[in-house]
Amino acid sequence: MDPTHQRRLLAGLVVATLALLGADLAGSGVAEAVRSAGGTVIGPVQRALSGAPRDEIAALAAQNVLLRATVADQQRRLTEQERLGELLDADPTAGHRLVAARVVASDLSPLGGRSLTLDVGARDGVTADSTVVTAEGLAGRVVAVSPWTSDVQVLGSTGSVIGVRVGPAGTLATVSSPSSTDRESRPRGSLTLSFVQPGTPVVGDVVRTLGSVDDRPYAAGVVVGTVTAVDPDRGQLTRTATVRPVVDPDAIDVVAVLVPTSRAATRPEVPARGKPSTPAAPAKAADS
Incomplete structure (x- = not known):
């Protein structure tokens, strides 16, 4: 084949490839049609190039690898943007100031459980003992901060005990990672729920954070x-149960660090219901 014709075919193949990848990236409804047309057009071109010199084929292969890498990077960015949008609209972030972050490293914590490294730090306004959430719920808390990164102790780490409220009644309890003292075996990744006050958990009860002063380390x-399961009543003072976290520690990618806000003024006094304040009696005149 004439070299000029081969170059034209190569150019046509590259253009067709770019059009197909662009349609996929944009999520266009005509992506399937473009893909079908691409197969019709590119097929004969590929057959015509079967006799092309090796260096031209190698150059085309290198361009194809570069295009695929570019598309993969753009797809990752689009996914992160979608997750960020979900996060900003989610209940855990409502009413809070937050710093959006991306997980850049993950490791098993020396304390047990998993630790994460985020791409935000002190220069972004992140401080230690800040709550970290995903669109689904609690991920953990910040335990260390550097200028540009921060480390997070993920929910369920050994030694981490969190105050919670359980079910519609908001019964006080704690959740922690299962320990060797547990009488019941629990599935991997689950938490142990221990009631602090009398009450009986029910399968399906939602467990929420109790909250801390100034939202440190956990917002309410x-x-x-x-x-997911209630332990048998063995005569103990309070009941225990198994809790399945809403966040999978192995799949955390985009998170929000809730920025704690200290109260700047004292809360106003509120008169008790049914006991209206009585005006003070006028002072008696002093005896002359």
């Missing part, structure tokens, strides 16, 4: 998980 009302 963030979903932790759901009760």
Whole structure:
């Protein structure tokens, strides 16, 4: 084949490839049609190029690899943007100031459980003991901060005990990682729920954070998980149960760090219901 014709065919193949990848990336409804047309057009071109010199084929292969890498990177960015949009519209972030972040490293924590490294730090306004959430619920808390990154202890780490409220009644309890002292075996990744006050958990009860002073280390009302099993009553003072976290620690990618806000003023006094304040009696005149 004439070299000029081969170059034209190569150019046509590259253009067709770009059009197909662009349609896929944009999520266009005509992506399937473009793909079908691409197969019709590119097929004969590929057959015509079967006799092309090796260096031209190698150059085309290199361009194809570069295009695929570019598309993969753009697809990753689009996915992150979608997750960020979900996060900003989610209940865990409502009413809070937040710093959006991406997980850049993950490791098993020396304390047990998993630790994450985020791409935000002190220069972004992140401080230690800040709550970290995903669109689904609680992910963990910030335990260390550097200028550009921060480390997160993921929910369920050994030694981490979180105050929670359970079910519609908001019964006080704690959740922690299963320990060797548990009488019941629990599925991998689950948490142990221990009631602090009398009450009986029910399968399906939603477990939410109790909250801390100034939202450190946990803001109030963030979903932790759901009760999946209730332990038998063995005569103990309070009941225990199994909780499945709403967040999978192995699949955390985009998160929000909730920025704690300290109260700047004292809360106003509110008169008790049914006991209206009585005006003070006028002072008696002093005896002359």
